[in-house]
Amino acid sequence: MSETPPDSASPAAERRYDVVVIGSGPAAGTVVSGLKDSGKRVAAVDRRRFGGTCALRGCNPKKVLLNAAKVVDAARRSHGVMVEGGNTVDIDWPRLHAFQTSFTDPVPPSRVDQFREAGADCFAGNARFTAADTLVVEPWDVPGGDVPAGDVPGGEVPAGEGGAAPITLRFEQVVIATGSIPVPIDVPGKERLTLSDQFLDVADVPERIVFIGGGYISLEFAHALLRADREVTILEATPHILDPFDHVLADRLADRTRGLGARIECGVKLTAIEDAPDGSLIAVAERENGADGETLRISCDAVVHGAGRTPAVESLACDAAGIDCDEQGVTVTDELVSTSNSRVFAAGDCAGLGHPMLTPVAEAHGDAVVQAILTGTPAAPNVSPLPSAAFTEPELAAVGLTAKEAEEQGVAFDLLEADIGTKGALRKRCEPCAGYRLLLEPKTGKLLGAHLLGPDMAELINLFAVAMKHGLTLADLVAVPLTYPSLAAEILQDAFDQAEQSASTGASKAGLS
Ligand SMILES: Cc1cc2nc3c(=O)[nH]c(=O)nc-3n(C[C@H](O)[C@H](O)[C@H](O)COP(=O)(O)OP(=O)(O)OC[C@H]3O[C@@H](n4cnc5c(N)ncnc54)[C@H](O)[C@@H]3O)c2cc1C
Numbered sequence: 001m002s003e004t005p006p007d008s009a010s011p012a013a014e015r016r017y018d019v020v021v022i023g024s025g026p027a028a029g030t031v032v033s034g035l036k037d038s039g040k041r042v043a044a045v046d047r048r049r050f051g052g053t054c055a056l057r058g059c060n061p062k063k064v065l066l067n068a069a070k071v072v073d074a075a076r077r078s079h080g081v082m083v084e085g086g087n088t089v090d091i092d093w094p095r096l097h098a099f100q101t102s103f104t105d106p107v108p109p110s111r112v113d114q115f116r117e118a119g120a121d122c123f124a125g126n127a128r129f130t131a132a133d134t135l136v137v138e139p140w141d142v143p144g145g146d147v148p149a150g151d152v153p154g155g156e157v158p159a160g161e162g163g164a165a166p167i168t169l170r171f172e173q174v175v176i177a178t179g180s181i182p183v184p185i186d187v188p189g190k191e192r193l194t195l196s197d198q199f200l201d202v203a204d205v206p207e208r209i210v211f212i213g214g215g216y217i218s219l220e221f222a223h224a225l226l227r228a229d230r231e232v233t234i235l236e237a238t239p240h241i242l243d244p245f246d247h248v249l250a251d252r253l254a255d256r257t258r259g260l261g262a263r264i265e266c267g268v269k270l271t272a273i274e275d276a277p278d279g280s281l282i283a284v285a286e287r288e289n290g291a292d293g294e295t296l297r298i299s300c301d302a303v304v305h306g307a308g309r310t311p312a313v314e315s316l317a318c319d320a321a322g323i324d325c326d327e328q329g330v331t332v333t334d335e336l337v338s339t340s341n342s343r344v345f346a347a348g349d350c351a352g353l354g355h356p357m358l359t360p361v362a363e364a365h366g367d368a369v370v371q372a373i374l375t376g377t378p379a380a381p382n383v384s385p386l387p388s389a390a391f392t393e394p395e396l397a398a399v400g401l402t403a404k405e406a407e408e409q410g411v412a413f414d415l416l417e418a419d420i421g422t423k424g425a426l427r428k429r430c431e432p433c434a435g436y437r438l439l440l441e442p443k444t445g446k447l448l449g450a451h452l453l454g455p456d457m458a459e460l461i462n463l464f465a466v467a468m469k470h471g472l473t474l475a476d477l478v479a480v481p482l483t484y485p486s487l488a489a490e491i492l493q494d495a496f497d498q499a500e501q502s503a504s505t506g507a508s509k510a511g512l513s
């Protein structure tokens with residue numbers, strides 16, 4: 001319904017819809033596409049260029065940078081072993097940035113087209129609730145906020161469709177799919193922080209970069225920058241980088257990252273960002289619980305935020321619609337319905353279920369909301385098993401329980417693990433940093449968790465996710481004649497041989513830990 005006339009009984013700038021979707025990222029996109037041909041009058045609102053974080057400021061542009069790192073790393077690793085000149089291969093950042101924008105630039109107009117083809121009206125501006133069934137779309141221009149000033153009104157949505165003047169939308173149902181924003185870091189000099197959005201936006205990157213946090217964003221960006229020969233420091237508050245992942249493999253990745261030239265400090269917290277006399281910056285951090293509270297002062301050209309994200313609900317004025325929110329996001333039932341306003345759903349990063357903030361989760365939430373709207377019967381989203389990966393080079397990938405989680409939950413498991421960097425498939429790639437850790441259910445041999453470190457493991461983990469989904473055992477997997485030589489065949493056969501051997505001898509497994 002792209003041409004919804006204003007309701008004649010309403011003020012001129014008020015429109016009525018069956019469903020208003022706030023956002024245009026993966027969660028919103030799934031909802032809008034899912035409601036195509038439903039006969040519902042649908043509107044979508046975004047305060048930034050249409051497309052959302054994943055396509056414009058997250059997964060996809062970031063992966064272009066990491067693909068360059070992959071190429072450079074393979075060449076450098078192979079230098080003098082398989083090829084000559086591999087050590088001279090380098091990243092040309094401005095060229096890489098131009099390639100990256102060739103993916104992002106087409107997104108906003110194509111997302112608007114896609115929404116309109118699905119029958120949705122598109123509005124540019126910030127959505128703010130004014131009553132239980134009403135919101136106003138207003139220009140969004142917040143200097144110093146998460147959104148660069150001037151991002152909206154945007155060029156893609158024609159004038160009169162929001163952006164220029166406030167417009168009121170009345171709805172039967174609303175889907176809040178507003179994503180997340182960087183968590184505030186409240187230290188002196190915080191205004192000097194560079195956000196990941198801004199970092200992906202610059203045509204060239206400075207020489208010395210400090211990352212706050214040792215999670216996904218910092219490690220992935222660091223792995224691209226290290227292949228561009230930049231000086232990288234990572235300051236992580238907890239004892240391990242990439243804390244939700246298997247700690248043994250994450251620590252190996254930390255060592256490999258240090259081997260590439262990075263300085264990684266764990267157990268330290270940023271306390272200030274200062275100006276240096278020469279115009280550069282100084283990141284100041286305290287070592288927590290350390291020897292008499294050591295202070296680190298690191299000179300750099302940029303301090304990049306990689307300290308986590310928080311649901312983007314502040315500017316919605318949820319109170320006005322009686323929608324409960326807290327630091328987890330919109331308070332919802334397991335079926336994504338607001339606990340305090342039944343015409344409201346939340347989906348994606350802003351839904352307060354404590355699910356990981358990942359694109360496949362946002363899409364699964366979107367699917368569940370579509371089913372609820374179409375059938376009138378809300379159902380929980382399907383987010384398990386949920387594979388995830390840090391797209392570093394080598395990649396760290398996981399699905400299911402870590403050994404630590406299994407121990408905490410009292411789940412019994414057999415652990416199969418190995419360093420595979422010296423074995424066939426990885427040695428052929430000159431990649432010594434590789435390993436796996438598999439958790440199996442005792443007696444049945446079903447997979448409880450899989451943790452992989454090495455090149456292309458973000459692809460391979462999907463095989464383990466499918467196996468977990470269908471309750472397959474290691475024996476089921478090796479019963480398939482897999483391609484050879486391949487990572488999958490080698491890891492599965494290695495693990496199977498270990499399992500057989502320990503079953504026959506009762507011996508403990510040789511491992512990484
Ligand atoms: C640097 C980076 C890299 C990432 N890499 C990966 C990856 O490799 N794999 C992965 O699975 N996930 C990755 N993610 C996470 C992934 O991008 C998010 O989980 C996903 O985009 C969430 O989708 P969403 O639809 O919930 O929200 P978003 O994609 O964030 O979309 C929300 C939209 O709502 C809009 N909005 C917010 N408030 C309002 C308002 N009041 N009014 C109107 N509009 C509003 C925003 O402008 C935004 O466009 C990455 C994230 C970042 C930051």
Ligand SMILES: NC(=O)c1ccc[n+]([C@@H]2O[C@H](COP(=O)([O-])OP(=O)(O)OC[C@H]3O[C@@H](n4cnc5c(N)ncnc54)[C@H](O)[C@@H]3O)[C@@H](O)[C@H]2O)c1
Pocket residue numbers: 185212213214215216217218220235236237238242243268269270305306307308309356357358388389390391
């Ligand atoms: N490959 C992917 O799937 C991918 C990539 C990027 C982002 N993401 C998503 O985006 C989210 C945000 O990414 P992120 O890397 O910002 O967060 P993160 O949650 O992955 O990591 C944040 C880290 O910062 C640390 N930290 C917090 N405050 C700190 C401080 N003051 N000083 C030092 N360390 C501090 C935390 O201990 C944590 O380890 C991720 O949680 C993930 O959901 C996913």
